[in-house]
Amino acid sequence: AVQVFFLLLASLSQTDFCHISVMPTTKAKILASPGANVTLPCALLSKDTVHFGSIGIRIKWTKVADDEALNEDVLLSMGFHKKTYGRFDNRVFMETEDPDSEDASITIIDVAPEDSGKYRCEIMNGMEDTVQDVTLEVQGVVFPYSPNVGRYNLNFDAAVKACTDQDAVVASFDQLFEAWRGGLDWCNAGWLNDGTVQYPITKPREPCGGSNNRPGLRNYGQRDKQMSRYDVFCYASALEGDFYWLDQPNRLTFDEAVQACLDDEAEIAKVSHIYAAWKLNSYDRCDAGWLADGSVRYPISRPRKNCSPTEAAVRFVGFPDKNQQSFGVYCFKAQKTVSR
Numbered sequence: 369a370v371q372v373f374f375l376l377l378a379s380l381s382q383t384d385f386c387h388i389s390v391m392p393t394t395k396a397k398i399l400a401s402p403g404a405n406v407t408l409p410c411a412l413l414s415k416d417t418v419h420f421g422s423i424g425i426r427i428k429w430t431k432v433a434d435d436e437a438l439n440e441d442v443l444l445s446m447g448f449h450k451k452t453y454g455r456f457d458n459r460v461f462m463e464t465e466d467p468d469s470e471d472a473s474i475t476i477i478d479v480a481p482e483d484s485g486k487y488r489c490e491i492m493n494g495m496e497d498t499v500q501d502v503t504l505e506v507q508g509v510v511f512p513y514s515p516n517v518g519r520y521n522l523n524f525d526a527a528v529k530a531c532t533d534q535d536a537v538v539a540s541f542d543q544l545f546e547a548w549r550g551g552l553d554w555c556n557a558g559w560l561n562d563g564t565v566q567y568p569i570t571k572p573r574e575p576c577g578g579s580n581n582r583p584g585l586r587n588y589g590q591r592d593k594q595m596s597r598y599d600v601f602c603y604a605s606a607l608e609g610d611f612y613w614l615d616q617p618n619r620l621t622f623d624e625a626v627q628a629c630l631d632d633e634a635e636i637a638k639v640s641h642i643y644a645a646w647k648l649n650s651y652d653r654c655d656a657g658w659l660a661d662g663s664v665r666y667p668i669s670r671p672r673k674n675c676s677p678t679e680a681a682v683r684f685v686g687f688p689d690k691n692q693q694s695f696g697v698y699c700f701k702a703q704k705t706v707s708r
């Protein structure tokens with residue numbers, strides 16, 4: 369049976385297509401956070417299918433690169449036979465085991481940023497062949513947060529609320545670790561969602577856990593969730609909407625800033641939005657703007673003179689007096705959700 373299977377696999381590419389329909393999928397772009405299990409949808413279009421007896425429908429999933437030579441095989445399915453390839457081996461499963469099913473959706477386990485890209489699902493049943501593309505985007509951003517009352521003021525519950533208020537969640541150890549590997553260096557300790565308090569150091573130095581220690585996460589361990597007060601590391605996934613600097617002629621107070629975004633059919637942006645736009649969309653703007661928590665920040669992805677000269681960063685100006693008419697504003701317009 370194994371030999372027959374591989375014979376069939378070899379002949380897959382030579383199948384004569386009677387008809388090919390390329391259909392937009394119900395949701396052409398899927399956003400996911402690192403570590404999640406993600407289902408990529410794909411379904412047969414017409415009901416009047418012709419099957420090849422026990423062979424059933426043949427399904428081929430490919431990760432499509434700009435250069436076709438770099439396409440990666442993900443999964444081949446023929447009847448009860450399934451084969452997964454390369455780094456997708458044992459990480460990809462069909463949603464259904466039924467070989468006659470019309471559902472060709474797959475689930476990828478434990479997605480990583482490298483899994484981002486375009487996936488192509490081909491369903492071949494000999495009569496009507498279906499090709500569907502779906503784009504997966506695996507990304508997120510970790511950011512340190514402390515409220516306007518200043519550093520080290522959050523117990524665990526307040527930390528959870530602080531992140532939620534910014535459209536984010538408390539980061540996990542894995543997320544902070546990934547962010548550290550990506551260069552995050554922050555010398556204030558913050559809560560993680562497992563109840564530990566840690567901080568990431570890429571450039572060891574004396575006040576940050578010692579200059580003799582190696583780079584890494586400095587770990588204070590589990591802390592008393594009620595009594596201990598620290599900052600927090602929040603985690604936000606990619607933006608589902610537009611983050612932008614509002615072009616308007618005036619310097620604004622905080623209340624005017626809130627209203628200006630509303631007048632633009634948007635809302636004043638939250639801290640997670642500025643970090644996601646900066647980190648994931650390389651948003652760069654050297655203008656200080658109000659954000660929803662009353663802070664003023666600006667995102668620099670191309671360091672230059674007078675604009676965060678030494679590093680790409682979201683620059684923190686502070687929590688100014690809300691009546692100070694000195695800043696612009698960053699707005700966020702949520703995407704209309706795509707109905708399935």
Ligand SMILES: *[C@@H]1O[C@H](CO)[C@@H](O)[C@H](O)[C@H]1NC(C)=O
Nearest residue numbers: 403404405406475476477478
């Ligand atoms: C993903 O699926 C695997 C295998 O079914 C499971 O062990 C794991 O807990 C899942 N992870 C998440 C984040 O749901």
